[in-house]
Every structure is written in structure tokens, then in C-alpha cells.
Amino acid sequence: MHIKYESFVREPLVDGDKDYHQVSEDIVSPIEGKPGRMWYVGFFFSIALLLFGIFSVSWSVYWGLGTWGVNRTIGWGWDITNFVWWVGIGHAGTLISAILLLFRQGWRTGVNRAAEAMTIFAVMCAGQFPIWHMGRVWDAFWVLPLPNSRGPLWPNFDSPLLWDVFAISTYFTVSLLFWYSGLVPDFALIRDRAKTKFRKMAYGLASFGWTGTAKNWQRQEALALVLAGLSTPLVLSVHTIVSFDFATSVIPGWHTTIFPPYFVAGAVFSGFAMVNTLLVITRKILHLEEYITIGHLEAMNKVIVLTGSIVGIAYLTELFISWYSQSWGEMAAFQWRIMGPYWWSYWAMMTCNVVSPQLFWVKKLRRNIPFTFIMSIVVNIGMWFERFVIIVTSTYRDWVPGSWAYYSPQWPEVGFYLGTFGLFFTCYFLFAKYFPVIAVSEIKFVLKTSGDNYKRKMAALEEATAEEFIHTAHAGHEEEHAVVHH
Amino acid sequence: MAIKKFAVAAYDDEEVLFPAVHKVRHSGYKLHDIYTPFPVHGLDVAMGLKETDLHIAGFIYGLCGTSTAVGFISWIYTSDWAINYGGKPHFALPAWIPVTFELTVLFAAVGMVLTFCYLNQIMPGVKKHVFHPRQSDDLFVIALELNDHVSETEAIAFLKSTGAKETSVQVAEASWWYGRWDKAEEYEALNA
Numbered sequence: 001m002h003i004k005y006e007s008f009v010r011e012p013l014v015d016g017d018k019d020y021h022q023v024s025e026d027i028v029s030p031i032e033g034k035p036g037r038m039w040y041v042g043f044f045f046s047i048a049l050l051l052f053g054i055f056s057v058s059w060s061v062y063w064g065l066g067t068w069g070v071n072r073t074i075g076w077g078w079d080i081t082n083f084v085w086w087v088g089i090g091h092a093g094t095l096i097s098a099i100l101l102l103f104r105q106g107w108r109t110g111v112n113r114a115a116e117a118m119t120i121f122a123v124m125c126a127g128q129f130p131i132w133h134m135g136r137v138w139d140a141f142w143v144l145p146l147p148n149s150r151g152p153l154w155p156n157f158d159s160p161l162l163w164d165v166f167a168i169s170t171y172f173t174v175s176l177l178f179w180y181s182g183l184v185p186d187f188a189l190i191r192d193r194a195k196t197k198f199r200k201m202a203y204g205l206a207s208f209g210w211t212g213t214a215k216n217w218q219r220q221e222a223l224a225l226v227l228a229g230l231s232t233p234l235v236l237s238v239h240t241i242v243s244f245d246f247a248t249s250v251i252p253g254w255h256t257t258i259f260p261p262y263f264v265a266g267a268v269f270s271g272f273a274m275v276n277t278l279l280v281i282t283r284k285i286l287h288l289e290e291y292i293t294i295g296h297l298e299a300m301n302k303v304i305v306l307t308g309s310i311v312g313i314a315y316l317t318e319l320f321i322s323w324y325s326q327s328w329g330e331m332a333a334f335q336w337r338i339m340g341p342y343w344w345s346y347w348a349m350m351t352c353n354v355v356s357p358q359l360f361w362v363k364k365l366r367r368n369i370p371f372t373f374i375m376s377i378v379v380n381i382g383m384w385f386e387r388f389v390i391i392v393t394s395t396y397r398d399w400v401p402g403s404w405a406y407y408s409p410q411w412p413e414v415g416f417y418l419g420t421f422g423l424f425f426t427c428y429f430l431f432a433k434y435f436p437v438i439a440v441s442e443i444k445f446v447l448k449t450s451g452d453n454y455k456r457k458m459a460a461l462e463e464a465t466a467e468e469f470i471h472t473a474h475a476g477h478e479e480e481h482a483v484v485h486h
Numbered sequence: 487m488a489i490k491k492f493a494v495a496a497y498d499d500e501e502v503l504f505p506a507v508h509k510v511r512h513s514g515y516k517l518h519d520i521y522t523p524f525p526v527h528g529l530d531v532a533m534g535l536k537e538t539d540l541h542i543a544g545f546i547y548g549l550c551g552t553s554t555a556v557g558f559i560s561w562i563y564t565s566d567w568a569i570n571y572g573g574k575p576h577f578a579l580p581a582w583i584p585v586t587f588e589l590t591v592l593f594a595a596v597g598m599v600l601t602f603c604y605l606n607q608i609m610p611g612v613k614k615h616v617f618h619p620r621q622s623d624d625l626f627v628i629a630l631e632l633n634d635h636v637s638e639t640e641a642i643a644f645l646k647s648t649g650a651k652e653t654s655v656q657v658a659e660a661s662w663w664y665g666r667w668d669k670a671e672e673y674e675a676l677n678a
Contacts, residue, residue: 020523020624145558154567157559158574163584170588174595181599184608189523189622197668204667208603209612212622214533216606217525222540223602227595230544234591241584441524448500 008462011295012452013106013443018290020444027438028190030286032199035433038285046425053419056412057132065135067412073405074395078413079133081387085270086126086420087168087242088263088383091235092271093119094175097182098231101224106450107299109442110291114282115275116179117435121427122274123172125420130164132416160244167241174234178227181220184210186436239267246390252333253394256321262314266383269307269353272300273379278428280373282437291438294367301366304379308357311386315354333394341406342393345385352382490660491632492518493641494617495650496625500526503626506648507532510628513644515636518629518660521621540605544598551593555586613665615658625651631660 014023035043060067070077093115100108131140143165145155155162187207194200210216243263246254276297283292322330337346356378365371397404431437448454461469493515497503503526510517511534520533530537559582563569568576603609621627630641632655642653665671 021620024523024623154562156569156571157563157585158571158578158581160584163588166585166588170592174591177595177599181602185524185622191667192616192619192622200668201666204613205610208608208610209614209662210606210608211614211616212521212523213519214522214526214529215519215535215538216608217522218530218535219538219540219602219606221525222538223598226541226544226598230548230591230595233587237584237587244584444524 006449006455006458008455008459010106010450011293012455013110013293013295013446013450015290015293015452017453018447018451020447023443023447024189024193024440026288026291027436027440027443028193030432031190031434031436032193032195036285039429039433042425043429046422046429049418049422050426051419051422052415053417053422056415056419057128060132060412060416061135061137065133067410069408069410069413071405071407073398073403074392074407076133076391076395077407078388078409078417079129081384081391082417082420083126083129083133084242084387084391085380085384086122086129086424088239088267088270088387089274089380090119090122090126090171090175090271091239091264091267092275093117093122094171094178094231094235095268095271096275097178098228098235101228102232105299106446107296109446110293110296110438111275111279111300112442113179113182113435113439114279114431114437115271116175116182117428117431117437118275118278119175119271120172120179121424121431122271123168123175124427125424127168127172128416128420128423160241160248163241164245167238171234171238174227174231178224178231181223181227182439182442183435184208185212185220186440188212189440190436236264239263246394251394251398252322252327252329253337253390256318258314258317258321262311265307265310265314266353266386269304269311269357270380270383272303272307273376273383276300276304276372276376277380280369280376282432286432286437288438291443294369297369297372298363298366301360301372301375304375305357305360305366308353308360308379312354315350329399332397336397337389337393340393340397342389342396345389345393349382349385349389352378353386356382488660489657490518491638492617492656492658493630493632493638493645494654494656495628495630495645495648496618496620496652497628497649498625498651500626502649503628504528504532506628506645506650509648510630515641515644516631516633518631521617521627521629523620523622523624523626526626538605540598540602543601544594547597547601548590548594550597551590552586554593555589556582559585607662611664612662613667614662615656615660617656617658618652629656 018026068077068079070079093112096108096115097112100112131137134140143155143162145157147154155165184207187203188210191200191203191207194203240260240263243259247256247259249255279292280297283289319334322334325331336342356375359371360366360375392407396407495506497506503520507520507529511532517533520529522529556579560577563576563578570576574581607614616622617629618625618627628645628650630645632638632641638655642655645653659671
């Protein structure tokens with residue numbers, strides 16, 4: 001007997017009676033059918049938001065950034081708040097696909113494809129904000145290391161703002177490559193099943209002519225492993241560099257060494273929340289509850305409570321250090337954060353990010369789907385306020401009391417933000433319709449170890465005595481050994 | 487580019503596939519390739535394939551990225567256009583770490599993926615013969631290369647004896663070519 005044994009203590013990753021063909025059917029058939037009414041409603045609503053965003057941005061470019069609420073004291077406002085928020089959300093995809101691959105977390109297989117897609121779309125949204133914040137957007141290419149039209153003057157490689165350009169563009173490229181190299185075999189599956197001419201042609205192109213020889217798969221696994229190894233420090237570096245935008249400055253409230261780890265934890269926190277928001281709905285609409293199980297959602301909720309607690313400790317550490325430094329500027333900055341005119345944003349952040357995720361210590365709540373969904377949105381609201389607190393309430397009362405200011409966004413800024421939701425969800429709806437939202441070949445790879453029906457077959461082994469168990473396991477091993485190394 | 491004749495067997499279980507691979511290797515038949523719907527661990531060893539060197543290529547690409555970044559920035563800041571940023575040193579290596587790191591990762595990842603595509607001979611527009619439409623779904627397919635000295639019927643009988651669920655003889659292009667997947671090739675008519 002050939003056994004692939006995994007303890008019953010571990011929940012099955014795939015529920016129901018599945019075989020390889022059923023897995024293909026379940027995941028690919030939504031692509032082959034017509035989308036439901038909900039899909040059309042959601043898709044056209046997203047397109048409408050996107051168009052409104054394009055209108056708002058065009059308005060800002062035509063009339064200039066004077067149409068925004070930002071002023072000389074608070075120069076970054078909603079724009080950079082949204083940038084950091086979207087980049088942070090993007091981190092969950094790479095964390096799931098890369099770090100959990102290195103940690104051999106089997107449950108990542110059900111959610112990695114959708115999470116990576118989300119990463120790519122979130123980074124696309126994030127990239128818009130610094131670009132359109134330039135105002136004279138036609139000069140945006142000046143951030144590239146090209147000698148510009150005024151002579152061989154180069155960008156400043158010592159500046160965190162330029163590091164950001166490199167970090168975000170590298171992150172986008174590498175995530176895209178990682179994602180697509182996993183998609184190629186699944187596109188080949190859709191191509192080989194295709195009944196219509198157009199689908200055969202389109203997925204034939206998208207699958208790059210993949211046929212899945214033993215050598216192809218060997219290289220594919222080597223590639224995935226190395227890309228995971230590269231993406232792991234990359235994902236940490238990206239939000240570290242984003243935090244350098246603040247931490248390398250001398251503004252009280254920004255000038256702290258805690259920023260890089262605190263930003264990375266916050267990014268993972270908000271990213272997992274966004275993954276939960278999307279997957280709770282996706283699994284329901286595409287009937288993938290047997291692949292994205294409650295166990296998957298619970299695992300992500302555990303990550304949320306962990307990273308939420310890290311973020312909470314970071315907030316408290318900031319407060320402690322500002323008092324411990326006995327620096328007037330530091331102490332005032334934090335006092336105004338808590339009790340100044342923007343007190344509501346600080347307390348919204350504290351409630352949503354630190355207090356409410358603690359409810360996830362209760363197992364019943366971690367496994368409750370409506371509660372998970374609500375919490376995932378609460379967390380993302382909280383993380384938006386975190387960035388708002390950092391960006392606005394560190395700058396609104398600066399060194400000269402005469403320049404103290406208050407900031408409220410104007411409609412083009414709000415429209416821009418809504419427009420990125422439009423971009424994000426337009427991409428996500430297209431992804432959910434035309435792409436396999438679960439990595440089919442990876443699910444097949446774990447099916448015989450972690451599938452519900454295969455685990456049930458091992459039930460007899462659970463009750464076997466130690467001697468019987470060893471005998472069966474050994475016999476299975478012998479056979480495999482003989483085949484592989486003979 | 488060569489059109490060849492193949493004896494093809496499809497198996498529906500890895501546990502049947504592994505002994506079959508073992509028998510094929512000792513039978514004297516020329517193994518063309520094995521197609522599977524997902525990575526089957528141990529299959530490369532069972533077939534006697536070497537471990538891939540793709541990761542070494544990745545390391546070399548990474549080094550190229552590192553040296554490009556350090557070389558480029560230090561050339562700009564020390565000789566091409568040495569700007570004085572608030573009296574800071576021109577050769578400010580620590581400040582270049584982020585860009586150097588990003589370019590290392592970027593070069594390694596892009597280089598590896600391109601090498602991966604090249605070695606696997608995959609690209610948009612590339613077409614290859616699919617021996618069984620379910621080889622990407624739930625079947626494991628072994629293709630043996632036949633020539634004039636090998637009997638078709640014997641090869642098929644041998645494959646059946648290894649537990650194959652389906653067998654067939656196919657004439658097909660052994661390599662890749664440019665083509666559209668919705669268009670049948672001429673030699674596919676030979677199989678009909």
C-alpha cells in the first residue's frame with residue numbers, strides 16, 4: 001500500500017468526494033459558463049466607479065492640484081494615505097504565495113491564486129497616487145534613471161522617494177511573473193478542455209504552449225521555489241522602503257526606527273483582511289466552499305489577530321518612546337494625535353486595529369463567516385485611518401504655529417480614491433470570470449494527502465496500534481523506494 | 487522539427503504510473519516524454535532526469551543586478567554628475583542598498599523566468615502536440631518514440647501490460663512550432 005499520511009488533527013484542505021477530474025470541473029466550469037447577474041451588476045458598478053475616478057483625475061490634471069484640499073502644511077493628505085493603504089493591502093498576496101510556501105503551509109494552495117491577483121491589482125491602484133500627485137504628470141518619467149532634457153542630471157539615488165519607485169515597480173513585476181508562471185499550466189488545462197474556437201485560441205496563447213512534461217514541472221517547481229525565496233525579502237523590503245518615506249525625515253511622529261517592522265505587520269494585517277473580504281464573496285458566488293473552507297478563513301483570521309496585536313504593540317511603543325524621549329516636539333505630536341482636532345481618526349484607528357481584532361481569540365468567531373466578513377472591512381477601515389493619522393496628524397501642527405492648518409479632502413481626491421476601487425474591482429471581476437481563481441494543479445498536488453475523501457480512507461490507520469501503523473507505513477515506503485531508486 | 491510516430495499510453499493513477507515508468511526504462515523502448523496534470527514528485531528521479539540548474543542561472547542574474555546597480559550609481563555620483571547633497575559623501579554606499587537590493591531581485595526574477603521559458607520552449611504563439619486532451623486534467627501520459635524497426639502492436643501490447651487505461655499510436659511533430667491552437671495541423675488528419 002502506498003500511503004501519503006497526514007494526521008487527522010489537520011483539517012482537510014479540500015472537502016467532499018473529489019478526484020482529479022472533479023477538481024478541474026469545479027474550478028474551470030465557472031470560466032466556461034455565462035456569468036451570473038450578480039457578476040454583471042458588480043462589474044458595471046466597478047466600471048462606473050472607474051470612470052468617475054478617471055473624470056476626477058482628469059479634472060485634477062486640467063485645473064491643477066489646487067482642486068485638492070492639500071495645502072502647504074499638509075501636502076500629502078488623502079493621496080499618499082491611499083497610496084500606502086493600497087500598497088499595504090498588496091502585501092498579503094506575496095506573503096501567502098511566497099512566505100507560506102517556504103513555511104510549507106498547505107492551506108495556502110486554496111487561496112494563493114486569488115491573493116496574488118489581489119496583490120497585483122492593489123499595487124496597480126497604489127501606483128496611481130504618487131504619479132498623479134506630481135501634478136505635472138507629463139514629467140512623471142523624470143523618476144526613471146534617464147539623463148533628462150536639461151543635461152545629464154540623474155534622479156537622487158539617496159532619496160527614499162526614489163527607492164519607492166524601484167521598490168514598487170520591482171514588486172509589481174516580480175509578483176506578476178510569479179503569478180503568471182503558476183497560471184500557465186492552468187491555462188493549458190482550460191485550453192485542452194475548450195470546446196469553442198475562440199477559447200481554444202485565447203487560452204492557447206495564454207498558456208504559452210505548455211504541455212506539462214516531467215522536465216517542465218521540475219523546472220516550474222524550481223522556479224516557484226526561487227521566486228518565493230526572492231519575493232520573501234522583497235515583500236519585506238517594499239513596505240520597509242515605504243516606511244522610509246516617513247522614517248528618514250525629521251518630522252516628530254515620523255522620525256522613528258520602529259516604522260519598518262510596524263509598517264510590514266500593518267501591511268500583512270490589512271492585506272489578509274482584504275483577502276478575506278474578497279474570498280468570502282468569491283467562494284460563495286463561484287461555489288468554491290469546498291476549496292476555500294472555513295479552515296482557510298480561520299487560518300487567515302489567526303494571522304489577522306497576530307499582526308493586529310503586533311500593530312497594537314507598535315502604537316503603544318510609539319507612545320512610550322515619545323514620553324521616554326522627553327523631547328518636546330515628540331510629546332506634543334502624540335498628545336495632539338490623541339486629543340487634538342483629529343482625535344477621531346486616532347481613536348477610529350485604535351478601535352478598528354487594536355481592540356476589535358482581539359475578538360478573533362474566540363474560535364467560534366474566527367469560524368463565523370458573516371463576522372469574518374464584517375471584521376475584514378473594519379480592519380481595512382482601521383488601517384486606512386492608521387495611514388491618515390501618520391500622514392495628516394504628524395504634519396498639521398508643524399514647527400511654526402502660524403502655519404498650523406486643518407485639512408479636509410475635496411471631491412477630486414475622494415473621486416480619485418473611489419476610482420481606484422473601480423480599477424481594483426474591475427480587474428478582480430475580470431479575473432474571477434476568465435482566470436482559474438484557485439491554482440488547479442496545486443490543489444491536485446495536495447489532493448491525495450489533504451483531500452477529505454482520501455483522509456477518510458486513512459481512518460483505519462488512526463485506530464491502528466503502533467505496530468500495525470509502522471508495518472503499513474513501512475510497506476508503502478518500501479514500494480516507493482523500490483520504484484524510485486531501483 | 488521532425489514528424490515521428492509514437493505509442494501513447496494514458497494512466498489514471500500515479501501508483502500505476504511509477505511501476506510503468508520503471509518497466510519502460512528497462513524495456514529498451516525509447517521514452518519520448520511523460521505528461522502529467524500537476525508536478526508528480528519523484529517522477530524526474532524515476533525517469534532518470536537530472537536536477538535542473540535553473541536556480542544557478544537565477545543566482546548569476548542576481549549578481550548581474552547587484553553589479554549593475556552599484557556600478558551605475560557609483561559611476562553617476564562619483565564621475566558623471568557628482569552632486570553635493572548637503573555635504574554628504576559622493577560614494578554613499580549605505581544609501582544605495584535599497585535600489586541595489588531591488589535591482590538584484592528584479593534581474594534574478596526576470597532572468598529566471600525568461601530562461602524558464604527558453605528551456606521549456608514556451609512562448610505566446612508556440613504550439614506543441616497534445617497526446618491526450620486529458621493530460622492536463624486527470625491522466626498521466628507516457629509517449630514512446632517508435633521507428634521502422636519497432637512493431638506498433640508489440641509496443642501497444644507492452645504499454646497495456648503496464649496497466650495503461652488507454653493506448654494509441656499517433657503520428658505527430660515531436661518538437662514545437664508556431665501556430666494557433668484552434669487550428670488543426672495536417673498531420674493530425676493522419677491520426678483520424
